[in-house]
Amino acid sequence: MTLISKLRSVNTTLSHLIKTFHLVWAASGYWTLAWMVMLLLQGLLPAMSITLTREAVDNLVAVSGAGLSSESIQKIVTPVGLMAGIVVVMELLNAAGEWVRTAQSELIHDYMTALIHKQSVAVDYGYYEYSEYNDKLDRARDGASGRSLALLESTGSLLQNSVTLVAMAAVLIPYGLGLPMILLISAFPAFSVLLYISKIQYRWSQRTTSDRRWLMYYDYLLTNNTTAAEVRLFDYADYFQSSYQNLRKRLRREQFNLLRLQTLGRIVAAIIALTITGGALAWMGRQVLLGILTLGDLALFFQAFNQAQSIVKDLLSNLGKIYRNSLFIGNLFEFLQIQPKIIDPPSPVPVPTKLKQGIRFRQVSFRYPGTKEPVLENFNLTLPAGKIVAVVGDNGAGKSTLIKLLCRFYDPDSGSIELDGIDLRHFSVKAFRRLVTVLFQSPIPYYTTAGENIALGDISAASNYSEIQAAAKASGIHDKIKRLPLGYNAMLGKLFPEGSDLSGGQWQRLALARAFFRRAQIIILDEPTSAMDPWAEHDWLERFRTLASGRTAVVITHRFTLAMRADIIHVMRAGQIVESGSHDQLLALDGLYAQSWKSQMQADSSNPVESRIV
Numbered sequence: 001m002t003l004i005s006k007l008r009s010v011n012t013t014l015s016h017l018i019k020t021f022h023l024v025w026a027a028s029g030y031w032t033l034a035w036m037v038m039l040l041l042q043g044l045l046p047a048m049s050i051t052l053t054r055e056a057v058d059n060l061v062a063v064s065g066a067g068l069s070s071e072s073i074q075k076i077v078t079p080v081g082l083m084a085g086i087v088v089v090m091e092l093l094n095a096a097g098e099w100v101r102t103a104q105s106e107l108i109h110d111y112m113t114a115l116i117h118k119q120s121v122a123v124d125y126g127y128y129e130y131s132e133y134n135d136k137l138d139r140a141r142d143g144a145s146g147r148s149l150a151l152l153e154s155t156g157s158l159l160q161n162s163v164t165l166v167a168m169a170a171v172l173i174p175y176g177l178g179l180p181m182i183l184l185i186s187a188f189p190a191f192s193v194l195l196y197i198s199k200i201q202y203r204w205s206q207r208t209t210s211d212r213r214w215l216m217y218y219d220y221l222l223t224n225n226t227t228a229a230e231v232r233l234f235d236y237a238d239y240f241q242s243s244y245q246n247l248r249k250r251l252r253r254e255q256f257n258l259l260r261l262q263t264l265g266r267i268v269a270a271i272i273a274l275t276i277t278g279g280a281l282a283w284m285g286r287q288v289l290l291g292i293l294t295l296g297d298l299a300l301f302f303q304a305f306n307q308a309q310s311i312v313k314d315l316l317s318n319l320g321k322i323y324r325n326s327l328f329i330g331n332l333f334e335f336l337q338i339q340p341k342i343i344d345p346p347s348p349v350p351v352p353t354k355l356k357q358g359i360r361f362r363q364v365s366f367r368y369p370g371t372k373e374p375v376l377e378n379f380n381l382t383l384p385a386g387k388i389v390a391v392v393g394d395n396g397a398g399k400s401t402l403i404k405l406l407c408r409f410y411d412p413d414s415g416s417i418e419l420d421g422i423d424l425r426h427f428s429v430k431a432f433r434r435l436v437t438v439l440f441q442s443p444i445p446y447y448t449t450a451g452e453n454i455a456l457g458d459i460s461a462a463s464n465y466s467e468i469q470a471a472a473k474a475s476g477i478h479d480k481i482k483r484l485p486l487g488y489n490a491m492l493g494k495l496f497p498e499g500s501d502l503s504g505g506q507w508q509r510l511a512l513a514r515a516f517f518r519r520a521q522i523i524i525l526d527e528p529t530s531a532m533d534p535w536a537e538h539d540w541l542e543r544f545r546t547l548a549s550g551r552t553a554v555v556i557t558h559r560f561t562l563a564m565r566a567d568i569i570h571v572m573r574a575g576q577i578v579e580s581g582s583h584d585q586l587l588a589l590d591g592l593y594a595q596s597w598k599s600q601m602q603a604d605s606s607n608p609v610e611s612r613i614v
């Protein structure tokens, strides 16, 4: 490590320390103040105690053999009494310290968690599609509350040690400068070992972040209710269990190696420190034999040396901890610094209250970050206002990418997506998204009450009970909810006690109710009926038409039954629209759509409603 990189590392540590202190202060201002006052007191008391020891011993020597006069007793009782007082104050401070520490740690935990939650939502959706981001998030969590408090504690201990050390030095310096120097040198090997190990541990932790996520994933596969059926059916438990165990074995081995290195280093450092201490003690013995020191000096000297040595050791070990924790907490700051790319323009244009022309993809080209192949290239598509448009196509054609662009989860690399002729980038992101509702293939089962599941569509209107019921009726889930033990107040999902589970199709109906409740102008559907039987799908489609009337809807689907009901069908292949028209027009065209339709009809003529476009 060059001098410049060393200085840079000290600078980074300091900057992390300052940022951490700001965070801690913001999270627990008064408690931090109380903590600092206590540190100062705890730092000063040991030196006061040592000075009193000298006084007590010297007084004892002075009055020894003078009889039990009140004057001689007082000479001993006063310093001893004060020393006892200091012990009591130290105990009180220790007890109060526990209290302050617990309060601080709770406040800091909540504050840091809130910061991480806020940032997790603020970053672009796109980040969640990359493992590097997940690594950052995992590391930030690791560096959050625990590390910041540890960093603060080590800094506090360091300050306390420094106060004590300065006070001790003031007491020791009259005996010469050599002793403080020896103390410092004796602790140096331990410090170097600590720094070295800290660095190795940090690198190991960074390198194994993904490994730990693999462990979580295997654990999830083996213990989760959503995977329980397939684990049994495919009998893959042994396979994933051994993957878990093998990975754990490797991590355990690496951890043991680190531990061995650490223990070895510590033993060597302790031997060096002991040798130096032995030399200092021999020197002290010599001074006593030569009659240079008084008994009081000797007592002070002995106590001060012992204490100062452990303080210097603590001090250096705290420096090491500060260094290590600042490395980890750097991950938190790195995470908090991620800037979203999908942001509001400086002066957003108001979103249209009612769509007139519709949505247009104009010469859109897009590739996912970090990939070479574009998914869309000079892509054009119009979604006319008030119409239902279906987009069909084979796997990987780019249909879901269209949705992501339409929701502004990503922006095009070139070209534009326009709403009534205005580029989406000119609207405020929140205001634009308020216009959109998406019904996903697997809607999220929110483990909350049935009513709240619908209200999440528009949380600002959550108290509008009659609208919630109207949305449930419109989507066809009202009767089911009414039959639940507590109706709209019934908990859904099996995660919590008393929860009632719904079928896949019922969850999709609940999602439709949420969409009704949202009253958004643009409705996007991604295989919304995949979990429904043909009868339920028919009923659902009728309800969907009610929802979509007067709105602009895009349906991404593989199902003919769904696609054929759209006003316009676009067939997509390899990032391009290759055919467009109504169901009848596309059949008459006898192209890709017609071929898929025919082959599906032949293959499954007994059950045409189940036909899929391939």
Ligand SMILES: Nc1ncnc2c1ncn2[C@@H]1O[C@H](COP(=O)(O)OP(=O)(O)OP(=O)(O)O)[C@@H](O)[C@H]1O
Binding pocket: 129, 368, 369, 371, 375, 393, 394, 395, 396, 397, 398, 399, 400, 401, 402
């Ligand atoms: N996050 C991503 N990063 C990189 N490439 C991606 C990402 N998501 C999708 N792709 C790629 O983009 C292309 C289009 O994918 P997309 O999911 O849009 O297809 P699709 O038409 O929705 O397919 P399907 O019908 O199977 O759902 C595919 O080649 C896919 O591998």
